[in-house]
Amino acid sequence: MLELYLLLAVMLAAALVASETRNLLAAAVALGLVGFSVAIMFILAQAPDLAIVQIVVETLTVVFFTAVILRTTDVDTTVTQGLKMETAMFVAAFLAFGGLFLALIIGVLQEIPRFGEPVMRIAQEYVQLGLERTGAANIVSAIILDFRGYDTLGEATVLFTAVVGVLTVMRLASRKKPGEF
Amino acid sequence: MRGMSLIVQVMTGLLAGILLLYGGYIILHGHLTPGGGFAGGVLVAAALILVSLAFGAVEQVERREYILSSIFESSGGLLFLGLAVAGYLAADYFFRNAGLFYIGRPLELVSGGIIPLANIAIGLKVGAGLFAIFLALGASRFVMKE
Numbered sequence: 001m002l003e004l005y006l007l008l009a010v011m012l013a014a015a016l017v018a019s020e021t022r023n024l025l026a027a028a029v030a031l032g033l034v035g036f037s038v039a040i041m042f043i044l045a046q047a048p049d050l051a052i053v054q055i056v057v058e059t060l061t062v063v064f065f066t067a068v069i070l071r072t073t074d075v076d077t078t079v080t081q082g083l084k085m086e087t088a089m090f091v092a093a094f095l096a097f098g099g100l101f102l103a104l105i106i107g108v109l110q111e112i113p114r115f116g117e118p119v120m121r122i123a124q125e126y127v128q129l130g131l132e133r134t135g136a137a138n139i140v141s142a143i144i145l146d147f148r149g150y151d152t153l154g155e156a157t158v159l160f161t162a163v164v165g166v167l168t169v170m171r172l173a174s175r176k177k178p179g180e181f
Numbered sequence: 182m183r184g185m186s187l188i189v190q191v192m193t194g195l196l197a198g199i200l201l202l203y204g205g206y207i208i209l210h211g212h213l214t215p216g217g218g219f220a221g222g223v224l225v226a227a228a229l230i231l232v233s234l235a236f237g238a239v240e241q242v243e244r245r246e247y248i249l250s251s252i253f254e255s256s257g258g259l260l261f262l263g264l265a266v267a268g269y270l271a272a273d274y275f276f277r278n279a280g281l282f283y284i285g286r287p288l289e290l291v292s293g294g295i296i297p298l299a300n301i302a303i304g305l306k307v308g309a310g311l312f313a314i315f316l317a318l319g320a321s322r323f324v325m326k327e
Contacts, residue, residue, distance in 0.1 A: 134212075135287050135293045141217050146294070163313055166318070
């Protein structure tokens with residue numbers, strides 16, 4: 001429980017920094033800190049699926065923010081001296097993190113249950129009873145449209161919301177021209 | 182956009198029908214083979230987008246295309262919701278399938294209860310929805326450029 005409160009404090013501090021700082025890049029990094037703390041919180045709360053999604057989304061968000069900031073503001077990115085030294089450091093850091101990641105992923109992959117033997121009882125039930133209960137040979141369809149139909153309804157709602165949002169925004173944008181739709 | 186060269190247009194004319202057919206096949210066989218409403222709907226939308234890119238239909242886009250896409254998208258969503266609610270009304274819980282709808286013999290085309298119907302609904306929804314997004318983005322860019 002203590003680590004959750006510590007994380008919460010870090011997130012609060014990072015959020016304050018993100019909203020108060022004048023440096024946009026620092027704000028983006030602070031925002032990333034908040035997001036990754038949320039990912040760690042998900043792991044602590046034993047929700048690994050959400051943690052994976054959060055890590056992917058947060059990484060993409062930080063990359064996009066950084067790209068946009070670097071393109072739209074004048075940040076001095078020219079490096080005049082010490083280039084070789086920096087390149088060597090980049091390569092060393094890349095190799096170190098790559099090796100660490102590889103070692104971790106090998107360890108993780110050995111923990112995954114074997115194919116067709118899911119850890120959760122409910123999944124075992126889906127695999128065994130799918131054909132008999134639904135009559136659908138495609139087990140994926142049987143799960144997403146029958147056992148988990150409610151989830152799929154949510155997904156369809158997400159798509160519907162996206163379409164409604166795009167149509168609304170684009171209609172507003174094009175309304176400025178009289179005579180066109 | 183005034184459409185693309187003659188080669189692209191002829192190729193599109195030959196390919197678009199096959200793409201649409203394949204999309205329909207993926208949707209209708211969703212309960213038998215890999216794929217389903219989402220994948221098949223994307224194929225259908227891709228065929229429609231291919232035609233409108235190759236023949237430059239985007240600049241002549243009018244209310245009709247928008248409204249048709251919206252209607253198909255919404256009716257797909259309503260059909261899916263209707264299947265869920267039908268199970269609720271008839272047998273007291275959402276997405277009731279076994280014992281209420283015709284399950285049939287596995288591996289036949291007409292089998293699986295609501296699953297093929299739900300695949301058709303999702304296919305309609307995804308295909309028309311993606312095409313509507315494409316129309317909105319393409320048409321608004323054209324309007325803004327004028």
